[in-house]
Amino acid sequence: MDATQAVNPVEYVYLMAGVLFIMGLRYLSSPKTARLGNRISALGMLGAVVGVLTQGIVAWWVIVSGIAIGAVIGVSAARSVKMTAMPQMVAIFNGCGGGAAALVATGELLKQVNAGETLTIDQSLTTVLSAVIGSISFSGSIIAYLKLQEVMPGRPIVYVGQQVVNGLILLTILAAGGYVVSGHELITALYVALGGAFALGIFFTLPIGGADMPVIISLLNSFTGLAAALTGFVLGNNVLIISGALVGASGTLLTVLMSRAMNRSLANVLFGAFGSVHASSAAAKSTGGNVRSVSADDVAVMLAYANQVIVVPGYGMAVSQAQHAVRELEETLEKRGVTVKYAIHPVAGRMPGHMNVLLAEANVPYEALYDMDDINGEFERTDVALVIGANDVTNPAARTDKSSPIYGMPILNVDKAANIVVLKRSMNAGFAGIDNPLYEDPKTVMLFGDAKKSIEGVNTAVKAL
Amino acid sequence: MNERLLAEATVFILAVFVGIEVISKVPTTLHTPLMSATNAIHGIVLVGAILIAGTQDNPLGPVIGVILVILASLNVFGGYTVTERMLEMFKPHANAPKKTEP
Numbered sequence: 001m002d003a004t005q006a007v008n009p010v011e012y013v014y015l016m017a018g019v020l021f022i023m024g025l026r027y028l029s030s031p032k033t034a035r036l037g038n039r040i041s042a043l044g045m046l047g048a049v050v051g052v053l054t055q056g057i058v059a060w061w062v063i064v065s066g067i068a069i070g071a072v073i074g075v076s077a078a079r080s081v082k083m084t085a086m087p088q089m090v091a092i093f094n095g096c097g098g099g100a101a102a103l104v105a106t107g108e109l110l111k112q113v114n115a116g117e118t119l120t121i122d123q124s125l126t127t128v129l130s131a132v133i134g135s136i137s138f139s140g141s142i143i144a145y146l147k148l149q150e151v152m153p154g155r156p157i158v159y160v161g162q163q164v165v166n167g168l169i170l171l172t173i174l175a176a177g178g179y180v181v182s183g184h185e186l187i188t189a190l191y192v193a194l195g196g197a198f199a200l201g202i203f204f205t206l207p208i209g210g211a212d213m214p215v216i217i218s219l220l221n222s223f224t225g226l227a228a229a230l231t232g233f234v235l236g237n238n239v240l241i242i243s244g245a246l247v248g249a250s251g252t253l254l255t256v257l258m259s260r261a262m263n264r265s266l267a268n269v270l271f272g273a274f275g276s277v278h279a280s281s282a283a284a285k286s287t288g289g290n291v292r293s294v295s296a297d298d299v300a301v302m303l304a305y306a307n308q309v310i311v312v313p314g315y316g317m318a319v320s321q322a323q324h325a326v327r328e329l330e331e332t333l334e335k336r337g338v339t340v341k342y343a344i345h346p347v348a349g350r351m352p353g354h355m356n357v358l359l360a361e362a363n364v365p366y367e368a369l370y371d372m373d374d375i376n377g378e379f380e381r382t383d384v385a386l387v388i389g390a391n392d393v394t395n396p397a398a399r400t401d402k403s404s405p406i407y408g409m410p411i412l413n414v415d416k417a418a419n420i421v422v423l424k425r426s427m428n429a430g431f432a433g434i435d436n437p438l439y440e441d442p443k444t445v446m447l448f449g450d451a452k453k454s455i456e457g458v459n460t461a462v463k464a465l
Numbered sequence: 466m467n468e469r470l471l472a473e474a475t476v477f478i479l480a481v482f483v484g485i486e487v488i489s490k491v492p493t494t495l496h497t498p499l500m501s502a503t504n505a506i507h508g509i510v511l512v513g514a515i516l517i518a519g520t521q522d523n524p525l526g527p528v529i530g531v532i533l534v535i536l537a538s539l540n541v542f543g544g545y546t547v548t549e550r551m552l553e554m555f556k557p558h559a560n561a562p563k564k565t566e567p
Contacts, residue, residue, distance in 0.1 A: 014512075017509075018480075021506050021509075022483055022487060024502070024506075025484075025487045025488060025491075025499075025502065025503070025506075026487050026490075028491050028495055028498065028499055028502060029487075029490040029491050029492070030492070031492075031494065031495060031552075031555040031557065032557065034495060034498060034552045034555065035549065035552045035553060037502070038498075038502055038505075038545065038548045038549055038552055039549075041502060041505065041506060041545075042505075042545045045505070045506075045508065045509065045511075045541060045545070048509060048512050049511055049512060049515070049541075051512075052512045052515045052516060053515065053519075055516065056520065056521075057515065057519035057520065058519065058520065058521050059518065059519045059520065059521075059523055059527065059530065060519070062518050062519060062523070062527055062530045062531050062534060063515055063518065063519045063534055065531055065534075066514075066518065066530070066531045066532075066533070066534025066535045066537075066538060067511075067534060067538045069531075069535050069538075070534065070535040070536070070537065070538025070539040070540075070541070070542060071538055071542040073535075073539060073543075074538065074539040074540075074541070074542035074543030074544075074546065075542050075543065075546050077543055078542070078543045078544075078546035078547040078550065079546060079550070081547065083551075083554075086497060086501075086547070086551070089543070089547055090497075090500055090501050090504055090547070093501075093504055093505075093508075093539060093540050093543045093544050093547070094504050094507075094540075096536040096537070096539040096540040096543075097504070097507045097508055097510055097536070097537065097540040099536045100510045100511070100513075100514050100533055100536040100537040100540065101507075101510045101513070103514070103517075103525065103529065103532075103533045103536070104510060104513040104514055104516075104517050104533065106525070107517035107518070107523070107524050107525045107533070108517060108524075110524035110525065111517070111522065111524040114522070114524055120467065122467060122469075122470045217500070218500065221500055221503060221504060221507075224504075224507050225503065225507050227510075228507045228509060228510045228513075229477055229480075231510055231513045232473070232477075232513075233470070233473050233477075234513075235513055235516060236469065236473070237512065237513065237516075238473070238476055239509060239512065240509055240510065240512060240513055241473055241476050241477050241480065242476060242477075242480045243506050243507060243509040244477075244507060244509070244510075245476075245477050245478075245480035245481045245484055246480055246481075246483070246484040246487075246488075246503065246506060247484075247503040247504075247506055247507040248481065248484070249480075249481045249482075249483075249484030249485045249488060250484055250488040250499065250500075250503040251500075251503065253485060253488055253489060254496065254499075254500065344493070344494075346493065351496075351497055351500060352493075352496035352497060352499075352500060353493060353494060353495060353496030353497035353498070353499070353500075354497055356493070356494040356495070356496070356497065357497045357498070357551055357554070360551070360554040360555045360556070361554050363554075363556065365556055365557055366494050366555055366556070366557060367557060369494055371493050
């Protein structure tokens with residue numbers, strides 16, 4: 001850029017927006033300032049969008065109607081969604097962003113081709129990458145949404161030759177994309193790459209099972225961030241590059257964190273089709289022979305006379321919407337002088353931090369929620385560990401049984417507590433289809449039934465004591 | 466690599482480092498709002514969408530143009546609203562006076 005050339009004033013606005021995004025994320029480092037952070041970030045967004053509207057926009061009806069429709073649907077969906085459905089909501093918004101990035105890249109390439117311009121390799125490479133990654137994120141997020149919404153089965157969907165099919169699709173994308181990059185401004189080739197990416201997004205999300213969702217949601221988030229950043233390269237727009245990079249970094253960090261919390265590599269999560277292999281054998285073994293089933297009254301007595309109770313929530317709590325009932329039980333117990341803490345496993349639920357949001361919704365103060373490392377030493381001093389719809393994250397086989405598929409996964413040391421109460425719908429094996437020896441532990445009792453109803457029953461019984 | 470790409474790559478790489486630095490300070494209890502907040506931030510692609518769909522020679526045509534802007538604004542408006550809703554639930558103080566809720 002020529003030093004004497006005047007800078008387009010909108011560039012300053014973009015720069016401010018980038019700074020506001022970073023500041024907004026910084027304020028997310030404490031729950032006290034997090035809301036302010038979100039608003040600072042929204043202010044940056046508002047500035048950037050107002051700024052771009054000054055840049056020779058003529059098709060006002062396209063912009064105004066598009067924003068109006070998107071705003072109405074987006075805000076009403078975001079307002080009405082239940083907290084338990086948050087993972088699929090985040091997934092679908094993520095997909096929208098990915099799809100938009102793919103379309104922006106496609107549009108820019110079309111524009112250049114229509115104008116008869118020759119693209120440099122840099123330009124065509126970033127354009128194709130942005131379109132392909134955005135497209136993968138779009139279709140992958142839709143499948144993740146359908147699985148989480150249980151329109152599609154949550155279990156891994158596998159078939160013979162899955163990896164071969166995925167490999168062939170990937171080769172097609174590479175060939176078509178490479179053709180465009182190598183200087184052929186052939187729109188058809190870009191469409192083939194786009195279509196292939198769309199298919200790949202579907203096929204690589206299908207075999208991901210419910211318990212692995214925290215990983216895949218984070219990964220798709222980072223994909224959309226990357227696609228947005230690449231779109232910034234395509235359009236020569238710094239605010240897109242900065243924001244996309246921030247999101248890409250955040251998504252990648254969370255992906256790594258989640259994989260580590262399961263002691264598995266990302267590749268294993270993506271291609272392992274976890275659970276499907278073991279499901280059949282475990283189903284045959286799980287006869288539920290040696291477990292002790294008790295009533296709500298028995299559990300009430302155990303809890304009411306305890307000094308310390310640790311609640312271990314899992315996806316089952318989300319499914320039965322039991323968080324409010326859990327909070328009420330906690331209050332009843334605290335009135336009796338029982339200390340109640342919550343132990344949160346990093347991959348409990350279907351997205352990072354899923355349990356924290358649910359319990360926050362039920363007014364549980366965030367100080368009462370403990371991370372795995374902070375609480376694991378506490379179980380030895382705990383009278384009752386109350387496991388609500390969590391399974392694999394409490395499975396002691398991860399520590400002891402080298403043949404277990406989850407061997408090595410860091411778990412909550414629930415089995416160290418003096419007594420263990422497990423709330424479960426039935427004796428079916430957990431998501432991963434792995435037997436949990438915790439249930440046959442002599443210290444363990446089981447309370448079968450819907451988690452919410454069970455907790456309410458226990459609460460009534462404690463009050464009656 | 467030309468000068469422009471180098472400048473852009475510089476911005477990108479530095480932003481990645483800033484992102485890692487800032488985000489590694491977010492406590493686990495806020496990981497869902499973090500995802501949702503970053504999700505809203507990549508709605509910035511709306512800027513790109515407006516640049517493509519709002520110009521005279523919109524190469525995608527008006528119909529896809531509108532769809533593009535809808536997708537991007539869904540991401541922005543939905544993302545920020547959902548984050549705000551989540552964050553207003555996070556409350557401190559285990560021993561604060563209990564709300565008179567049902």
